[in-house]
Amino acid sequence: MLAAIGYDSMDALIDATIPAAIRFDGVLGTGEPCSEYEALAELSGVAAENQVFRSYLGMGYHDCITPPVIQRKVLENPGWYTAYTPYQAEIAQGRLEALLNFQTAIIDLTGQPIANASLLDEGTAAAEAMAMALAIRGGAGRTTFFVSELCHPQTIDVVKTRASARGVQVVVGDHQTFQPDARLFGALLQYPATDGGILDYRPFVERVHAVNAIVTVATDLLALTLLAPPGEWGADVVVGNSQRFGVPMGYGGPHAAFFATREEYKRQIPGRIIGLSRDAQGNPALRMALQTREQHIRREKATSNVCTAQVLLAVVASFYALYHGPDGLTRIARRIRQLAYALAGGLRAMGYDVPATPVFDTVRVDLRDTAERDALVARARERRINLRALGVATIVIAFDETVTEGDLKDVLGVFDRPAHSAPAASRLVAGAAGVEYGAPFRRESSYMMHPVFHRYRSETEMLRYIQRLESRDLSLTTSMIPLGSCTMKLNAAAEMLPITWPGFARMHPMVPVDQARGYARLFTQLQAWLADITGFAAVSLQPNAGSQGELAGLLVIRAWQQDRGQRQRDVCLIPQSAHGTNPASATMAGLRVVVVRSDEDGNIDIEDLRAKAEAHADTLAALMVTYPSTHGIFEEGIRTICAIVHEHGGQVYMDGANMNAMVGLCRPGDIGADVCHLNLHKTFCIPHGGGGPGMGPIGVAAHLAPFLPGHAVITTGGSLAIGAVSAAPWGSPAILPISWAYIRMMGGRGLTRATEVAILNANYIARRLEEHFPVLYTGRNGTVAHECIIDPRPLKQSAGVEATDIAKRLMDYGFHAPTVSFPVAGTLMIEPTESESLEELDRFCAALIAIREEIREIENGRADREDNLLKNAPHTAAVVTADEWTHPYSRERAAFPAPWTREHKFWPAVGVIDNAAGDRTLICACPPIEEYAEV
Numbered sequence: 001m002l003a004a005i006g007y008d009s010m011d012a013l014i015d016a017t018i019p020a021a022i023r024f025d026g027v028l029g030t031g032e033p034c035s036e037y038e039a040l041a042e043l044s045g046v047a048a049e050n051q052v053f054r055s056y057l058g059m060g061y062h063d064c065i066t067p068p069v070i071q072r073k074v075l076e077n078p079g080w081y082t083a084y085t086p087y088q089a090e091i092a093q094g095r096l097e098a099l100l101n102f103q104t105a106i107i108d109l110t111g112q113p114i115a116n117a118s119l120l121d122e123g124t125a126a127a128e129a130m131a132m133a134l135a136i137r138g139g140a141g142r143t144t145f146f147v148s149e150l151c152h153p154q155t156i157d158v159v160k161t162r163a164s165a166r167g168v169q170v171v172v173g174d175h176q177t178f179q180p181d182a183r184l185f186g187a188l189l190q191y192p193a194t195d196g197g198i199l200d201y202r203p204f205v206e207r208v209h210a211v212n213a214i215v216t217v218a219t220d221l222l223a224l225t226l227l228a229p230p231g232e233w234g235a236d237v238v239v240g241n242s243q244r245f246g247v248p249m250g251y252g253g254p255h256a257a258f259f260a261t262r263e264e265y266k267r268q269i270p271g272r273i274i275g276l277s278r279d280a281q282g283n284p285a286l287r288m289a290l291q292t293r294e295q296h297i298r299r300e301k302a303t304s305n306v307c308t309a310q311v312l313l314a315v316v317a318s319f320y321a322l323y324h325g326p327d328g329l330t331r332i333a334r335r336i337r338q339l340a341y342a343l344a345g346g347l348r349a350m351g352y353d354v355p356a357t358p359v360f361d362t363v364r365v366d367l368r369d370t371a372e373r374d375a376l377v378a379r380a381r382e383r384r385i386n387l388r389a390l391g392v393a394t395i396v397i398a399f400d401e402t403v404t405e406g407d408l409k410d411v412l413g414v415f416d417r418p419a420h421s422a423p424a425a426s427r428l429v430a431g432a433a434g435v436e437y438g439a440p441f442r443r444e445s446s447y448m449m450h451p452v453f454h455r456y457r458s459e460t461e462m463l464r465y466i467q468r469l470e471s472r473d474l475s476l477t478t479s480m481i482p483l484g485s486c487t488m489k490l491n492a493a494a495e496m497l498p499i500t501w502p503g504f505a506r507m508h509p510m511v512p513v514d515q516a517r518g519y520a521r522l523f524t525q526l527q528a529w530l531a532d533i534t535g536f537a538a539v540s541l542q543p544n545a546g547s548q549g550e551l552a553g554l555l556v557i558r559a560w561q562q563d564r565g566q567r568q569r570d571v572c573l574i575p576q577s578a579h580g581t582n583p584a585s586a587t588m589a590g591l592r593v594v595v596v597r598s599d600e601d602g603n604i605d606i607e608d609l610r611a612k613a614e615a616h617a618d619t620l621a622a623l624m625v626t627y628p629s630t631h632g633i634f635e636e637g638i639r640t641i642c643a644i645v646h647e648h649g650g651q652v653y654m655d656g657a658n659m660n661a662m663v664g665l666c667r668p669g670d671i672g673a674d675v676c677h678l679n680l681h682k683t684f685c686i687p688h689g690g691g692g693p694g695m696g697p698i699g700v701a702a703h704l705a706p707f708l709p710g711h712a713v714i715t716t717g718g719s720l721a722i723g724a725v726s727a728a729p730w731g732s733p734a735i736l737p738i739s740w741a742y743i744r745m746m747g748g749r750g751l752t753r754a755t756e757v758a759i760l761n762a763n764y765i766a767r768r769l770e771e772h773f774p775v776l777y778t779g780r781n782g783t784v785a786h787e788c789i790i791d792p793r794p795l796k797q798s799a800g801v802e803a804t805d806i807a808k809r810l811m812d813y814g815f816h817a818p819t820v821s822f823p824v825a826g827t828l829m830i831e832p833t834e835s836e837s838l839e840e841l842d843r844f845c846a847a848l849i850a851i852r853e854e855i856r857e858i859e860n861g862r863a864d865r866e867d868n869l870l871k872n873a874p875h876t877a878a879v880v881t882a883d884e885w886t887h888p889y890s891r892e893r894a895a896f897p898a899p900w901t902r903e904h905k906f907w908p909a910v911g912v913i914d915n916a917a918g919d920r921t922l923i924c925a926c927p928p929i930e931e932y933a934e935v
Helices: 010-017 036-048 068-075 093-110 122-137 153-166 202-210 294-301 311-349 370-382 405-414 425-431 459-470 493-500 517-534 546-563 581-588 606-615 638-647 702-707 733-769 794-799 803-812 838-859 891-895 899-903 915-920 929-934
Strands: 054-056 144-148 169-173 184-191 214-220 237-241 257-261 273-278 284-289 362-366 385-390 394-398 538-540 571-575 592-596 620-626 651-656 675-678 698-700 788-790 828-830
Touching: 010 733, 036 493, 036 517, 036 733, 054 405, 068 311, 068 459, 068 493, 093 257, 093 273, 093 284, 093 311, 093 459, 122 144, 122 153, 122 184, 122 214, 122 237, 122 257, 144 153, 153 169, 153 184, 153 546, 153 581, 184 202, 202 214, 273 915, 311 362, 311 405, 311 425, 311 459, 370 385, 370 394, 370 405, 385 405, 405 425, 493 733, 517 538, 517 675, 517 698, 517 733, 538 702, 546 581, 546 620, 546 651, 546 675, 546 698, 546 702, 571 581, 571 606, 581 592, 581 620, 592 606, 606 620, 606 638, 620 638, 638 651, 698 702, 733 788, 733 828, 733 838, 794 838, 803 828, 803 838
Parallel strands: 054 385, 144 169, 144 184, 184 214, 214 237, 571 592, 571 620, 620 651, 651 675
Antiparallel strands: 237 257, 273 284, 362 394, 385 394, 538 698, 675 698, 788 828
């Protein structure tokens, strides 16, 4: 490979690619490599340090039972967890159907007509609802957002963090006494409340609507099987967490939040929506609808910076809903409620003060004083049970799907009094059997009536349905996914094994920290390794997506500047070529975006940067820069760029999306960056999961460390911490063992070698393709970093072919397309990563070269300009086996264009999809089959 690109050694290639001025000449302090067996043994010891108590703490997190068929066939299956975001919908129909099922369940349970395909967690979903309400009702003095004091504390924390950046005043109080006025644009309620009470919010909703403000309700999906859904009593937005639908607690995540709202707000809803459209043959086909890449299109005008979801976890939740169906979910909910009422009855019989408010799964006990509360909480811990202390003298106990009569007996035993021993658990349970909600709380409406929720009632059928959907998706189990800026690398089986170990999976995020010593050890090691890799002083693991990392980093910068009396600094310089989330994140952080031009080589125009830094010297807050650049180049002037920003009082935020080209070779902290977020789902092997989970920790220089995010429930972050940016203290800890295992097994030398090979692979592809497709940008010595951009734009004139046509034709060859039209419209950006073999790289290059020959046939008139192999791609099995074939090329060329397609053929499930039709008629729930033809 080196010979093919003209270098006699790896060192020579790296020297030609990375500017000498930024090279890291040390050795990474991540230790020596070890075997998979050794790493797993060590990690097993880490997991064993976590004490898994029975945690009845609630706050939106509950132990649950993941059906084994879903655990084995989805959560632990690379066919599901290695797929990419479904931007190429024709080869993602299985995932899209699972997400449509998820949306349908959410729509039915919440009583709203439209839902998205998941968000990051309940706290950020509530914050997104606030942002949406601000966009719809804000302005003209409307800057107040009311939050009920009965919301979960971590949700209040995240909402406050987001609100402070936008100039929103958050009022936390009693919904019964709060009087809305013309300054109010929105309100947030919890249903059931954090202390378990089920309250009638209708009068409050009427008061809020009377001042034309928007009501958001955070709720519990399982409770909604029994309770009147918020959409039926006036809620405008309904949010929450689907975790208890079969997703392990994992010490806080990853979990799929949900967001449902009214039809009139469908174009403001954050995140992704799966909608129904049709393909070229008129068949039903699914796709991401409406503003699916809002950040890239609207940039600083975007209403949200969320560009990720929790697809894998939403898929798990959707299959859980299918596995149980509405009847099964109702049975589970009734059983939990019965046990909760049995607990309440037992406590009352023992003389405790339990409010008479209706409850679902959570019982509140009001005690004499703090001393009694603390004594009972301590007594429970002695029995390896966690109960929640609330307020001055209250204990809250939240039951879940796993609770048995034996657990009930044990909890009642904690409250034993000499004169009042606990009644028999079995008698209490029997006595609570007839509990039902009365009006206005009882659910009267049906839900999940679509046949999909009733069809798969045996494990055999469920197994086959899961497999059928998996077979419609192209994942890394099929071929390389050569997406530029997305780093679709190997997620080694050894790295993935620990995520479902009970020591990691069954931990509640709010347990006392002394029960989570294993996690603490893992965090400490991982933070130290990431700090060393980036050259920074400290790392926060809380942001649970790259977009959250961007927001957290900018908020940290703002907090530091405000602490220094520089509150006026609110300008963020962003290059033209930046990821769309950069300007969107800057807006979310309350910053004004000023765009910096790129020069003809795709680099930042340093003189334009200098001029704009000088023009905004008094108000400059930050520069957001991706390095290597979004164009895949190590810009020679990066140190100068950082120096200019610092000279004018700003800080440098580095987008770490391209860190896979830097690890072991150069470090953001050494270059001059002050903050950098890391996509652990890119560089550090956490899988994309079909569009999530992700993790976006931030590293910061020493002066910013005191401002790292804190948390309302568990102490974390710096001494001057900003508020929480994620609901859980450490984001999504359950997937951090993946990155820990990767770094531990590779060691410093292995990590550096991986980066070198990633750069080698990208240059090899660029060299092989350059005579067929021009390579758009290269560095001073003609090399690229870890990715390259090929330019098919001239082919539109010569053959009528565009980048999207090439993308669809690649499906016939069994490949996912590179990144289409980003960062340069009409181009393809390729990133092979270090994980792919020479054989796979050659196969991919051969496919693109063969497609170029097919285009040449159009150019020289041997193929029709409209009816050709590219314009009709992808070719489905139904198309090539149809009785009628009218195309001027053979069925064989359409379906089997390369030798490997005869050995193993991946068939696209549908033909090219009509995106416009899906947007004109948005259908985001499972419609009756007869309605498909009406799209």
